[in-house]
Amino acid sequence: MLVAIAGACLAAGAATLLLRMLTHWQPVTELPVQLLVAPDAMLYLFAVLLALSTGVLFGVIPARQIWKSDPNDALKSGGSVGVVHHRLALRDVLLAVQITLCSLLVTASFVALRGLQRTFAIPLGIHPEDVAMVETGVQLAGYQDAGVPGVQQRLLDAVSRIPGVEDAAYGNSVPLSMNQSHNVIYAPGTADFSLANARFVDVHYEVSPGYFRTVGTPLLAGRAFTPDDGANSPKVAIVNRTFAKRLFGTEDVVGRRFPTGPGKETEVVGLVADGKYSSMTEDPAPALFLPILQNTNNDTVLLVRSKRSFAELAPEIRQAVIGVDRALPIFSLNSWNDMLGVVMFPARAATVALGLLGALAMMLAVTGIFGLASYTVARRMHELGVRIALGAQRRHLLRAALGRTALLLGVGSLAGLVLGAAASRVLASIVYQASISDPSVILAAIGTMALVGMVSTALPARRAMTVNTAQLLRDE
Numbered sequence: 001m002l003v004a005i006a007g008a009c010l011a012a013g014a015a016t017l018l019l020r021m022l023t024h025w026q027p028v029t030e031l032p033v034q035l036l037v038a039p040d041a042m043l044y045l046f047a048v049l050l051a052l053s054t055g056v057l058f059g060v061i062p063a064r065q066i067w068k069s070d071p072n073d074a075l076k077s078g079g080s081v082g083v084v085h086h087r088l089a090l091r092d093v094l095l096a097v098q099i100t101l102c103s104l105l106v107t108a109s110f111v112a113l114r115g116l117q118r119t120f121a122i123p124l125g126i127h128p129e130d131v132a133m134v135e136t137g138v139q140l141a142g143y144q145d146a147g148v149p150g151v152q153q154r155l156l157d158a159v160s161r162i163p164g165v166e167d168a169a170y171g172n173s174v175p176l177s178m179n180q181s182h183n184v185i186y187a188p189g190t191a192d193f194s195l196a197n198a199r200f201v202d203v204h205y206e207v208s209p210g211y212f213r214t215v216g217t218p219l220l221a222g223r224a225f226t227p228d229d230g231a232n233s234p235k236v237a238i239v240n241r242t243f244a245k246r247l248f249g250t251e252d253v254v255g256r257r258f259p260t261g262p263g264k265e266t267e268v269v270g271l272v273a274d275g276k277y278s279s280m281t282e283d284p285a286p287a288l289f290l291p292i293l294q295n296t297n298n299d300t301v302l303l304v305r306s307k308r309s310f311a312e313l314a315p316e317i318r319q320a321v322i323g324v325d326r327a328l329p330i331f332s333l334n335s336w337n338d339m340l341g342v343v344m345f346p347a348r349a350a351t352v353a354l355g356l357l358g359a360l361a362m363m364l365a366v367t368g369i370f371g372l373a374s375y376t377v378a379r380r381m382h383e384l385g386v387r388i389a390l391g392a393q394r395r396h397l398l399r400a401a402l403g404r405t406a407l408l409l410g411v412g413s414l415a416g417l418v419l420g421a422a423a424s425r426v427l428a429s430i431v432y433q434a435s436i437s438d439p440s441v442i443l444a445a446i447g448t449m450a451l452v453g454m455v456s457t458a459l460p461a462r463r464a465m466t467v468n469t470a471q472l473l474r475d476e
Contacts, residue, residue: 125275
């Protein structure tokens with residue numbers, strides 16, 4: 001009970017400190033977000049009662065062995081127990097469950113860590129390095145319809161004149177942002193434009209000339225948008241490879257047309273590489289890019305590429321926007337890499353959380369395995385002394401002293417690996433390509449559990465190997 005009370009108090013204090021830190025932490029997002037996670041007194045009371053209940057439950061179970069024991073047998077044996085029971089005890093089951101949970105969390109943490117590592121290497125279809133983003137809404141400054149393209153062009157000209165700016169463009173949104181638009185696509189020759197005849201749904205963007213050069217999206221075929229792609233020009237579009245394959249069955253799509261409504265067609269003038277648009281974990285998705293000069297949109301995201309640091313570039317970008325019209329609101333002004341940090345946040349949070357839980361589970365598993373191994377060695381000291389007197393080898397002593405512990409460690413670790421394989425399917429929706437099929441993940445999990453076993457049994461094994469037979473006989 002004293003151990004349970006002390007553990008509950010220490011845990012409550014640590015939780016208070018960590019939750020206070022989490023409350024004051026603010027992630028970089030396009031929206032002001034604050035995590036309010038301060039628990040109330042009832043939650044602390046529940047945690048303390050849970051710890052006390054655990055102390056009572058797992059204190060009473062071993063005490064039952066004393067109540068059921070025969071005092072005559074204890075007196076005859078002089079207080080030592082020489083009989084070893086090989087049946088599966090409740091403590092063995094509990095330890096096996098503990099090791100299984102430890103192996104599960106360790107495996108899941110390695111799966112998430114490996115997936116997070118892959119995330120940094122996946123092709124995004126963009127190069128966000130050295131790109132600053134400023135988001136504004138021209139409609140809130142009083143610009144409507146025909147006046148929108150003019151103010152957007154003035155904004156583009158203003159930021160382009162900033163010293164050190166290499167490229168600049170704008171669009172209604174950017175990949176991997178919170179604002180994503182989708183459109184229904186129909187096959188060429190479609191006459192009935194009901195949803196039942198839709199070929200697929202894509203993600204689409206309205207972008208300015210120079211957009212692909214600014215964001216670093218490779219143009220694989222055809223041409224990029226130009227200032228001539230205006231409201232009075234034929235409707236044109238640029239598609240990615242997945243869009244081309246799903247709609248036309250080929251990547252040779254430059255010059256092909258697809259319907260956008262009754263009597264309306266759009267010509268494909270360019271093909272770009274695939275990328276990530278809604279999330280890091282998504283499968284290759286079709287994307288459609290339209291010239292914003294043909295599709296007026298009030299939402300405006302300016303993209304500015306420069307080798308200058310964001311810290312010194314940001315004030316000049318802000319001043320350039322204000323110089324165009326002081327009434328223009330600035331919703332956000334961040335580097336693109338900072339914005340992508342929000343997209344990466346779920347994967348990083350899952351990895352950190354699983355890593356911490358895995359470390360805590362390893363600590364619990366070490367204490368559990370150490371406790372069982374020490375208990376087993378203590379109970380079998382007399383037997384081990386007799387074995388040594390009869391000439392038993394060291395490996396035979398280790399097998400007798402730690403055989404059951406090693407068996408439980410192996411069974412629990414294997415069960416944890418199996419459960420980890422199932423958990424990786426859930427992690428795949430959070431962390432890119434989270435899978436246990438990676439040999440490095442399996443080897444890391446097995447190596448970690450083996451290390452846990454060696455650390456836990458080191459002292460009990462040393463005690464078993466240094467049994468003093470003469471001293472034991474004198475004690476007897």
